[in-house]
Amino acid sequence: MIAIIQRVSSASVTVDEKEIARIGAGMAVLVSVHAEDLDGDIQWTARKLATIRMFAEGERNFERDVITIGGSILLVSNFTVAAETAKGRRPSLGAAASPQVGREKFDQLVAAVRVFVPSTQIGEFGADMKVSLVNDGPVTFILDSRRK
Numbered sequence: 001m002i003a004i005i006q007r008v009s010s011a012s013v014t015v016d017e018k019e020i021a022r023i024g025a026g027m028a029v030l031v032s033v034h035a036e037d038l039d040g041d042i043q044w045t046a047r048k049l050a051t052i053r054m055f056a057e058g059e060r061n062f063e064r065d066v067i068t069i070g071g072s073i074l075l076v077s078n079f080t081v082a083a084e085t086a087k088g089r090r091p092s093l094g095a096a097a098s099p100q101v102g103r104e105k106f107d108q109l110v111a112a113v114r115v116f117v118p119s120t121q122i123g124e125f126g127a128d129m130k131v132s133l134v135n136d137g138p139v140t141f142i143l144d145s146r147r148k
Contacts, residue, residue: 001041001109001146002081004030007054007139011074013123014130021121026071027054028133032081033097033105034146041145042108048143049073050116061139066117073113076123076131077106099126 011028013021029049034041050067057063066073079102083091097105103125114120123129 001034001037001045001105001144002032003045003049003143004078004081005049005052005054005141005143006133007136008074009134009136011131011133013074013076013121014132015124015127020124021074023072023074023119023121025069025136026066026073026117026119028074028076028131030076030078030081030131031106031109032079033077033102033109034082034095035097035101037097037105037145039108042105042112044145044148045143046109046112046116049113052141052143054139054141071117072119072121073117074121074123074133075106075110075113076129077102077125 006028008028009025011023012019051065053062053065055064055069079096082096083093084095085091106125110122
C-alpha cells in the first residue's frame with residue numbers, strides 16, 4: 001500500500017460539482033492498494049498515518065502527529081499512485097489491485113484509520129473526483145508498506 005500524505009490547512013473532495021468531504025487542519029492522503037497487499041499492510045499504514053510526526057510545535061517542524069493536533073484525515077483512493085513509470089512513456093498500472101479488491105482493502109483502511117482519528121473523511125471510490133487542498137509547508141511524504 002502506498003500513501004502520498006500532505007500536511008494541509010484544509011482539503012476537500014468534489015464529485016459531480018457537489019462537495020462530498022472537507023477537512024480543516026490535518027492531512028490529505030492519496031492511497032493506492034497494491035494487488036499483493038495483506039491485512040498487515042492495512043494496519044501498518046493506518047497506524048503510520050495516525051502517528052507520523054509531521055506537524056510543527058513551536059520552532060520544531062516535525063514534533064506532533066495528527067492526533068495530538070486534533071486534526072483530521074482525508075483519505076482518497078487513487079490507484080494511479082501504484083503506477084510503474086520507469087519504462088516507456090505510458091504508466092503501467094499492473095501493480096494496482098483490481099477494483100473489487102481495491103475497494104475492499106480501502107474500506108478496511110478507512111475503518112482502521114477511524115479507530116485512531118474518528119473525524120476521518122473519504123472521497124468516493126472509483127469516482128471522477130476533484131481534490132482541492134492547501135498544502136501547509138509544503139510538507140509531503142510517501143509511505144510504502146512494502147518498505148516497512
